[in-house]
Amino acid sequence: MKLKVIFLMFFVIILSSIVIAGSLDNWHWRNPVPQGNKLFGVTYGNNTFITVGEWGALLTSSDGITWTERISGTSDPLTGVTYGNNTFVAVGGKWWEWDSKGIILTSSDGITWIERLSGTINALSKVTFSNNKFIAVGYGGTILTSSNGITWTERTSGTPYPLGEIIYGNNTFTAIGEGGTILTSSDGVIWTIRFSDDITICIDITYGNNTFVVVGVERHVGD
Numbered sequence: 390m391k392l393k394v395i396f397l398m399f400f401v402i403i404l405s406s407i408v409i410a411g412s413l414d415n416w417h418w419r420n421p422v423p424q425g426n427k428l429f430g431v432t433y434g435n436n437t438f439i440t441v442g443e444w445g446a447l448l449t450s451s452d453g454i455t456w457t458e459r460i461s462g463t464s465d466p467l468t469g470v471t472y473g474n475n476t477f478v479a480v481g482g483k484w485w486e487w488d489s490k491g492i493i494l495t496s497s498d499g500i501t502w503i504e505r506l507s508g509t510i511n512a513l514s515k516v517t518f519s520n521n522k523f524i525a526v527g528y529g530g531t532i533l534t535s536s537n538g539i540t541w542t543e544r545t546s547g548t549p550y551p552l553g554e555i556i557y558g559n560n561t562f563t564a565i566g567e568g569g570t571i572l573t574s575s576d577g578v579i580w581t582i583r584f585s586d587d588i589t590i591c592i593d594i595t596y597g598n599n600t601f602v603v604v605g606v607e608r609h610v611g612d
């Protein structure tokens with residue numbers, strides 16, 4: 390009798406373990422929906438909002454309210470996205486790994502994405518489209534340009550500092566980054582180094598009313 394009870398208990402344990410293991414095979418993100426990764430960039434084009442983030446997160450929306458998760462094809466963080474020339478371009482990379490690469494993805498509809506050759510080992514941080522060209526900036530002072538988002542050319546920035554943002558205004562591309570670095574260019578090819586005497590890290594920049602405004606971390610005496 391005892392043998393039967395032991396055998397029955399053993400069978401129940403085995404069966405339970407199989408059921409539990411089976412229930413752990415597939416996982417679904419429940420909260421927040423549709424995903425919970427940090428998001429770093431957003432753009433709008435072709436009647437579609439697109440936002441990108443860590444672990445290759447990429448979502449689309451037609452109204453900015455309901456979002457659908459898309460397959461980016463990469464697990465690297467995506468930190469910037471833009472739209473131009475009928476093409477979405479997203480950029481990113483693992484900035485903490487020395488043997489990483491700059492990630493560039495393109496899409497015509499925001500749903501299907503293709504990885505392109507960036508030609509740089511440095512992670513990319515932001516990308517913009519203006520004056521008929523895409524320009525991406527990133528770590529190590531990296532600047533890349535492209536007319537179609539597919540083929541990219543590396544340009545000489547003249548700085549080793551990471552670049553974290555780029556915009557276009559007053560017929561000028563302006564990139565900013567660490568070390569108080571400010572770079573300007575009329576064509577995206579030849580860049581001139583400018584410096585802020587008051588900021589150690591330039592974080593964001595905008596243009597309006599004939600004025601560029603940069604914000605960042607204040608420089609202290611002795612820095």
